[in-house]
Amino acid sequence: xxxxxxxxxxxxxxxxxxxxxxxxxxxxxxxxxxxxxxxxxxxxxxxxxxxxxxxxxxxxxxxxxxxxxxxxxxxxxxxxxxxxxxxxxxxxxxxxxxxxxxxxxxxxxxxxxxxxxxxxxxxxxxxxxxxxxxxxxxxxxxxxxxxxxxxxxxxxxxxxxxxxxxxxxxxxxxxxxxxxxxxxxxxxxxxxxxxxxxxxxxxxxxxxxxxxxxxxxxxxxxxxxxxxxxxxxxxxxxxxxxxxxxxxxxxxxxxxxxxxx
Amino acid sequence: xxxxxxxxxxxxxxxxxxxxxxxxxxxxxxxxxxxxxxxxxxxxxxxxxxxxxxxxxxxxxxxxxxxxxxxxxxxxxxxxxxxxxxxxxxxxxxxxxxxxxxxxxxxxxxxxxxxxxxxxxxxxxxxxxxxxxxxxxxxxxxxxxxxxxxxxxxxxxxxxxxxxxxxxxxxxxxxxxxxxxxxxxxxxxxxxxxxxxxxxxxxxxxxxxxxxxxxxxxxxxxxxxxxxxxxxxxxxxxxxxxxxxxxxxxxxxxxxxxxxxxxxxxxxxxxxxxxxxxxxxxxxxxxxxxxxxxxxxxxxxxxxxxxxxxxxxx
Numbered sequence: 001x002x003x004x005x006x007x008x009x010x011x012x013x014x015x016x017x018x019x020x021x022x023x024x025x026x027x028x029x030x031x032x033x034x035x036x037x038x039x040x041x042x043x044x045x046x047x048x049x050x051x052x053x054x055x056x057x058x059x060x061x062x063x064x065x066x067x068x069x070x071x072x073x074x075x076x077x078x079x080x081x082x083x084x085x086x087x088x089x090x091x092x093x094x095x096x097x098x099x100x101x102x103x104x105x106x107x108x109x110x111x112x113x114x115x116x117x118x119x120x121x122x123x124x125x126x127x128x129x130x131x132x133x134x135x136x137x138x139x140x141x142x143x144x145x146x147x148x149x150x151x152x153x154x155x156x157x158x159x160x161x162x163x164x165x166x167x168x169x170x171x172x173x174x175x176x177x178x179x180x181x182x183x184x185x186x187x188x189x190x191x192x193x194x195x196x197x198x199x200x201x202x203x204x205x206x207x208x209x210x211x212x213x214x215x216x217x218x219x220x221x222x223x224x225x226x227x228x229x230x231x232x233x234x235x236x237x238x239x240x241x242x243x244x245x246x247x248x249x250x251x252x253x254x255x256x257x258x259x260x261x
Numbered sequence: 262x263x264x265x266x267x268x269x270x271x272x273x274x275x276x277x278x279x280x281x282x283x284x285x286x287x288x289x290x291x292x293x294x295x296x297x298x299x300x301x302x303x304x305x306x307x308x309x310x311x312x313x314x315x316x317x318x319x320x321x322x323x324x325x326x327x328x329x330x331x332x333x334x335x336x337x338x339x340x341x342x343x344x345x346x347x348x349x350x351x352x353x354x355x356x357x358x359x360x361x362x363x364x365x366x367x368x369x370x371x372x373x374x375x376x377x378x379x380x381x382x383x384x385x386x387x388x389x390x391x392x393x394x395x396x397x398x399x400x401x402x403x404x405x406x407x408x409x410x411x412x413x414x415x416x417x418x419x420x421x422x423x424x425x426x427x428x429x430x431x432x433x434x435x436x437x438x439x440x441x442x443x444x445x446x447x448x449x450x451x452x453x454x455x456x457x458x459x460x461x462x463x464x465x466x467x468x469x470x471x472x473x474x475x476x477x478x479x480x481x482x483x484x485x486x487x488x489x490x491x492x493x494x495x496x497x498x499x500x501x502x503x504x505x506x507x508x509x510x511x512x513x514x515x516x517x518x519x520x521x522x523x524x525x526x527x528x529x530x531x532x533x534x535x536x537x538x539x540x541x542x543x544x545x546x547x548x549x550x551x552x553x554x555x556x557x558x559x560x561x562x563x564x565x566x567x568x569x570x571x572x573x574x575x
Contacts, residue, residue: 061446061449064445064446064449091454098450101443101450103443105441105443105444105446105447106447107447108466108573117451117453118452120461121451121452121453122452171451174451
């Protein structure tokens with residue numbers, strides 16, 4: 001039923017994923033969703049539908065708070081690691097899957113140290129390697145030209161859009177396999193939003209992207225696949241063109257045409 | 262018709278305007294009362310301080326700081342007292358800061374949130390309010406008799422450290438809590454462990470608040486009299502503890518920890534209880550010194566907090 005080309009490789013997939021918050025509310029119900037390699041997969045749906053909860057399961061962010069519980073699997077290929085397995089260290093997962101948040105959240109440190117932090121955490125102390133990787137990551141996030149002369153400035157002195165690109169550079173520096181974006185442009189102005197969208201389209205050459213957005217136009221513009229979620233369930237998942245022009249479910253059509261949401 | 266509309270509109274406007282006027286009057290009244298309260302507090306403190314300064318004024322000489330206490334009021338000074346206070350505070354600082362910060366970090370970052378941590382939290386807050394003489398009694402039993410530390414600078418420093426500990430713990434926890442969740446999550450998201458997050462983020466971003474708490478705690482400790490009397494500080498002491506720095510290797514000397522001592526508030530207390538008026542002048546001068554020290558420490562804490570807050574904005 002899902003229209004996809006034959007040559008798509010699955011990078012990760014959730015299998016019957018349930019998620020329960022500490023207070024017992026079930027935020028995800030049997031979600032099955034693949035994330036294709038070098039593609040952008042967008043999650044859309046009304047507020048509270050569980051799309052952010054789903055995204056944050058991929059790097060085990062829920063583990064930071066006690067009482068949260070997962071059921072089911074998120075399998076990471078090609079090594080078939082179930083990242084939700086209690087035996088798999090969440091730190092290891094976060095070293096492979098990085099994340100960009102809704103609000104730009106640079107550390108109150110220099111631009112350089114922000115980008116270098118992920119590498120330092122991995123024990124990289126060689127200044128030349130760090131210099132090279134920081135430059136590469138900043139270039140990858142199209143920020144290098146704007147900051148190359150003031151790498152030691154505090155990150156807070158950058159504009160909102162620049163801060164978000166800095167956060168992308170920080171997530172990029174460690175060469176992750178998958179990058180998660182949690183509504184990365186919702187706090188930004190239209191011009192900064194366009195920058196980030198172009199950036200993401202370029203990034204998918206190097207990694208796989210899963211993005212949560214409540215801006216349907218954004219999903220239509222940048223993603224290859226789109227999944228529509230409602231009340232913790234995955235309603236429909238298909239190639240973005242199909243979802244937006246010819247959805248197979250009535251609920252999806254209602255949401256996309258604005259009858260609901 | 263049109264005319265009618267207008268009059269009814271302006272009537273509504275009148276109602277709104279009189280309402281705003283009424284509400285603004287409340288503003289004005291509250292601001293006035295607040296100002297009165299603040300003014301009366303500040304003025305009372307100022308009068309007290311001025312009174313001390315005027316009484317003690319004749320004794321503000323270099324000799325006063327460099328003389329030992331004496332039977333002759335005019336030759337008596339606070340040398341042994343201020344050095345004693347400084348050394349006791351040094352011990353307090355060295356003991357209370359690492360313990361308090363570590364406890365605060367543990368409670369905030371590592372401890373599971375359950376009824377035990379709630380119990381500890383209530384206890385820590387309670388400790389901050391326990392009368393200081395209780396600490397003195399505890400120290401007398403524990404440090405002086407059980408541990409055999411004697412009536413020494415070490416005992417006094419440990420006692421005041423106990424007194425200061427809850428202040429440091431509470432300050433640490435509060436400044437850690439002020440770090441926004443999204444910064445913390447950002448650090449975890451790149452693969453940092455808890456310890457890396459604490460070391461690279463939590464402590465660097467909260468040390469301004471922690472330091473403020475430490476200084477305020479020290480300012481409290483410097484004026485404490487009851488616990489230090491309880492453990493048996495001397496009221497008249499005409500010698501100094503052994504110097505902490507020596508000219509021989511290893512250049513540090515810890516004999517002073519075991520030395521007998523006195524501190525500023527005890528010296529003041531001692532002079533007040535003398536019948537001769539000349540000693541009361543000395544007491545007033547000592548009081549002024551203590552208040553100045555406390556004010557200087559608090560002022561430094563406020564300045565520090567202001568400076569650090571300017572650098573880190575969430």
